[in-house]
Amino acid sequence: MLxxxxxxxxxxxxxxxxxxxxxxxxxxxxxxxxxRAEDQGSLARASSTLQTELExxxxxxxxRERELQMAVEAVEAQRxxxxxxxxxxxxxxxxxxxxxxxVASERNRLRDEQxxxxxxxxxxxxxxQAVEAEVAAVVHEQAAEVVxxxxxxxxPEEPGPDLDWWSRQLGSPLEAA
Numbered sequence: 479m480l481x482x483x484x485x486x487x488x489x490x491x492x493x494x495x496x497x498x499x500x501x502x503x504x505x506x507x508x509x510x511x512x513x514r515a516e517d518q519g520s521l522a523r524a525s526s527t528l529q530t531e532l533e534x535x536x537x538x539x540x541x542r543e544r545e546l547q548m549a550v551e552a553v554e555a556q557r558x559x560x561x562x563x564x565x566x567x568x569x570x571x572x573x574x575x576x577x578x579x580x581v582a583s584e585r586n587r588l589r590d591e592q593x594x595x596x597x598x599x600x601x602x603x604x605x606x607q608a609v610e611a612e613v614a615a616v617v618h619e620q621a622a623e624v625v626x627x628x629x630x631x632x633x634p635e636e637p638g639p640d641l642d643w644w645s646r647q648l649g650s651p652l653e654a655a
Contacts, residue, residue, distance in 0.1 A: 486553050493546060497539065504535055 508528050 497542065586645065
């Protein structure tokens with residue numbers, strides 16, 4: 479469980495305030511006991527009682543110091559762990575940013591290539607259409623020349639009295655019957 483620095487500072491401050499309050503109370507108790515011991519006339523007995531209480535209090539403060547030191551060490555360990563996690567996160571983030579740039583660059587390159595292919599395809603289609611139009615024009619011209627040549631070849635050179643030759647060759651319709 480990671481604790482934030484402000485939470486630790488608040489906890490440390492609360493411990494310090496409690497310790498100050500305890501010291502103040504100890505001093506008040508000690509003064510009261512000294513006053514009582516003087517009243518009773520046994521300053522030595524009060525002193526030994528105060529000494530015993532002071533030693534017990536001192537052991538309690540030392541125990542708290544050890545607990546506080548362990549808490550500080552735990553916080554330092556957590557801080558070190560947090561720093562290592564943060565460093566790993568930042569390195570991964572940098573790697574992801576670099577990879578994102580590479581992917582974007584590759585995607586742009588592929589888009590450019592695709593656009594070039596589309597342009598080349600359109601140019602080929604336009605070129606094919608132009609070639610087809612030229613071929614059709616040449617074929618049409620050649621067909622017209624052939625037709626003109628055939629017509630000229632089939633036409634009689636001199637029209638003469640032999641125009642009925644075909645009908646005489648086959649016979650007239652009346653003759654066949």
